[in-house]
Amino acid sequence: MAVAMSYCKPSPFLGNYPTHFHLGKSQSGKVVQAPRISALFWGAKKSAEPKEIEINLSLGEFTLTASGTLKRYFYYSGISGVKPEKISLSVVSSISEVSSAEWDACALDATGPEKYNPFLTYAFLSSLEESASAVKETGWIPRHIIAKDESESILGVVPLYLKSHSYGEFVFDHSWADAYYSFGSRYYPKLQCCVPFTPVTGPRILIRDTSFRDQVFDALVSALKDLTAKYRLSSLHITFPSENEWNKLSGKGFLQRIGMQYHWKNRNYKSFDEFLMDMKQSKRKNIRQERKKIVQQNLTMKRLRGDEIKARHWDSFYNFYRNTTDNKWGTPYLTRDFFHNMGSKMGDQVLLVVAEEGDELVAGALNIIGGDTLFGRLWGCHPRAYYPSLHFEACYYQAIEAAIELNLNTVEAGAQGEHKIQRGYMPVRTYSCHYLMDEGFRKAIEGFLVRESTQVELVMKLT
Secondary structure, X not given: OOOOOOOOOOOXXXXXXXXXXXXXXXXXXXXXXXXXXXXOOOOOOOOOOOOOOOOOOEEEEEEEOOOHHHHHHHHHOXXXXXXXXXXXXXXXXXXXXXXXXXXXXXXXXXXXXXXXXXXHOHXXXXXXXXXXXXXXXXXXXXOEEEEEOOOOOEEEEEOEEEEOOOOOOOOOOHHHHHHHHHOOOOOOOEEEEOOOOOOOOOOOOEEOOOOOHHHHHHHHHHHHHHHHHHOOOOEEEEEOOOHHHHHHHHHHOOEEEEEEEEEEEOOOOOOHHHHHOOOOHHHHHHHHHHHHHHHHOOEEEEEEEHHHOOHHHHHHHHHHHHHHHHHHOXXXXXXXXXXXXXXXXXXXXXXXXXXXXXXXXXXXXXXXXOOOEEEEEEEEEOOOOOOOOHHHHHHHHHHHHHHHHHOOOEEEEEEOOHHHHHHOOEEEEEEEEEEEOOHHHHHHHHHHHHHHHHHHHHHHHHO
């Protein structure tokens, strides 16, 4: 991971910028007085240690008032003198400082059982931290925000990271960073509200289902913005939020951005062949030809789940994953320990598709099972040989078969990839929200996002 420290020319994506570009002002134009934070840079060859950042762990208190409905309930119930509820907001430097049960309760209430999102769970997020995948040394400093009531019960949590780069996010803002540097300003560090290395849509502000839910949401959003201003950061980014959150945040000073992924939808198929009958003849023929190649290469496909996945499977899969990153990305985001930890904690939620040649594992695809969705995450194969069509089989066709078997509504096969259209996956929108402190830069980005959104919408219509 490297962030260029040299002079960068303005990005053609963003057009012209105001010459008064200056970082460190609020959107009202007033200079924000705050503790000094040094940018966290990564050298071109050797990573520099990110400097510790002094964070005031307390973000203050908020008073919650009863809604009109509750007031009427209190009135007709003869309840008087109801004391307003107060919540306190704070920052924790590790998810280990939070009760797993309380974190998961917030995550489950935020999604509901049917849309249960496994990437928001304590098990997944703690595996990233414990395995040293999303920690200070890799440019991901946990700064999760917690909302507690007066009895110290947690009402809401926000997965949040202080970032020294833009890797592992899947919503690209490298050109924005270039533009900042062009004007002599620092883009990093920035705040990133997300699930690291995971382009999966879901709520990002996780709140218990209480009568004060909307007020807790507003308090947490205010805390995010205040934290950005207080420590004179360039920006705050909320990536892959739910559509509902995306709409609500547009009225709170966030710029809206859309992207596109390709998902498969289950139309109550009883089998893979029934799904194929919904495809055009040319696509159906191509898929059948690709699947025949697996048999012709003497490969056996297996879907392993929970306890069926042994330590040797994770060791082999990590090697496959490293082969993919070495050839494609250059730097692996996840450590070997992550796969072992995550597999142990998440149990039957994990589905590992493997390909065997004889008794040897030669490829694998990692999937996570949610409430109504199968999430395809990572893929890799043995570096010594090329297996035609194996990627399509392991990542797409096996995922579709598993979703039909498990009666799941959707397969999300990760970011990008127009080739997925030929294999039954269709385009869907994804969302992100961006809070930029410098008014001039904000206006430039706002114009860029309008043009980008037009292009995304056009591509979706033509698909």
